[in-house]
Amino acid sequence: MAATIGVCAMAWDFETEPDFEAKLEWMRQFVREEIIPLETLADRWRSAEGRAVFRQITDPLKDEVRRQGLWAAHLPPDMGGQGFGQVKLGLMHEILGQCAYAPSVFGNQAPDSGNAELIAVGGTDAQREQWMQPLLDGKVRSSFSMTEPGAGADPTLLKTVAVRDGGEWVINGHKWFSSNASISDFLVVMVKTGDHDKPYKNFSMIIVPTATPGVAILRDVPTMGEPDHRTGEPGGHAEILYRDVRVPFDNIVGGEAGIGQGFALAQKRLGPGRIHHAMRWLGQSRRAFDMLCERALTRYTHGSILAEKQMVQDWIAESYAEMQAARLLTLQAAWKMDQLHAAGKHYSDARVEIGVIKFWGARVMYNVIDRAIQIHGSLGYTTDLPLESMYRAARAARIYDGPDEVHKVTVARQILKGYRPSDPPVEHIPTRRAAALEKYAGYLDELAITS
Ligand SMILES: Cc1cc2nc3c(=O)[nH]c(=O)nc-3n(C[C@H](O)[C@H](O)[C@H](O)COP(=O)(O)OP(=O)(O)OC[C@H]3O[C@@H](n4cnc5c(N)ncnc54)[C@H](O)[C@@H]3O)c2cc1C
DSSP: OOEEETTEEEOOOOOOOHHHHHHHHHHHHHIIIIIGGGGGGGGGGSSHHHHHHHHHHHHHHHHHHHHTTOTTTTSOGGGTSOOOOHHHHHHHHHHHTTSTTHHHHTTOOTTHHHHHHHHHHHSOHHHIIIIIHHHHTTSOOEEEEOOBTTBSSSGGGOOOEEEEETTEEEEEEEEEEEETGGGOSEEEEEEEOOOOSSGGGSEEEEEEETTSTTEEEEEEOOOSSOTTOOTTSTTOEEEEEEEEEEEEGGGBTTGGGGTTOHHHHHHHHHHHHHHHHHHHHHHHHHHHHHHHHHHHHHOEETTEEGGGSHHHHHHHHHHHHHHHHHHHHHHHHHHHHHHHHHTTOOGGGGHHHHHHHHHHHHHHHHHHHHHHHHHHHHHHHSTTSTHHHHHHHHHHTTTTTSOHHHHHHHHHHHHHTTOOOOSSOTTOHHHHHHHHHHHTHHHHHHHHHHO
16 A cells, blocks of 8 residues: 655555455464464374374365465465465565474474475476475475584584585584474585685585485484474474485585585575564464463452562563564564565575574564563463473574574674774764864854854
């Protein structure tokens, strides 16, 4: 919608189109009534038999999502998605983020969604047919294998190498935190393929079927999020050895043109993914906030309900403000990405906005869940409420997809490009006063005569 002010038309709108709002409302109800109830039975879905039952329950739900035209909505229309753009996808992810199972029911499960998008935008036609389409159809699972025990936040230090040998790549290296690798059908592996002066041109992504000889999944690393995780269950973070793993040359993402393009491709994959993460975190924040408010109105102690204590009112107001700021920042970043996309430009022009929401969104989620735990007292610390597991999962958000500090470095560097050093400071009053005396000398002379 364009608001007209005088002769200047400007678009600055915070409303959702009614047609799309109807879809969101359908999603809210569907997630609340059909998906969230599955959470409390999580222990039943761990075994192979349990997972089969889970699929029996969720397959019809996925069909319903397809009927609503909301399946795998992150991809462009010619690739089976809906072409919604990042703002709409963001609004959808805010709803899906409430429950860990919801993204998979909507064909938007990380890392599969990011990998499908990567192959959609950077892969060859043959790769799309062989790897992306089965991902979209929900027939296979994938993993993104980049981080190594010795290199994460600075990926130019990655050591896993791929050497060309005739029509094949031979891969050797050691990765960890390859999420879902132990249940995956294929891995997208970031490997060193060159020795360029510019380290960012030395890496490529290669698709490796998980069953390839030489791929050794050592374990799923138990984490704070899931301390009792067993290898081979969904959601694990695998440690993997690649030992003389041979795959066809054509498995490099993008074909010949993909050599040295690993980081450029990673940016394409991670940019939209960060919007989706940040909006899913808001879904978590909102759930915690609802629990916080409900408890404030319910618990009576020291002469009043908690809602009447000013410290609790402070938590509610702070949480609301933080969430609203995170939401607007994220939607604005999404909007900017949509504008860039429409203008045929690269998402890297939105790197400040994307960097900000990555660390700000993670912090807000963490803060709001923490306050929700606090207001529930001992109950908040128990496993009788979802807050403790939400809290453990929230901690990881400050680390994965690049730790907070790295995003802050990016943001600060970009912002500083708009400034110049100055000695004395531009605002130095004696210097400004001298300049003003010179500028207005004529008037001031007159003033001296008349006063
Ligand atoms: C739950 C979870 C899931 C993950 N899933 C995947 C996945 O599917 N695939 C994958 O490849 N990886 C995955 N990762 C790994 C993740 O991307 C890395 O953990 C992350 O990039 C940080 O790398 P690192 O752990 O090696 O930390 P390091 O590189 O060792 O950094 C450690 C700390 O150093 C500080 N630091 C680093 N750089 C700077 C700087 N420039 N300035 C100031 N401080 C700095 C930060 O505080 C940082 O947390 C996952 C991680 C988690 C926790």
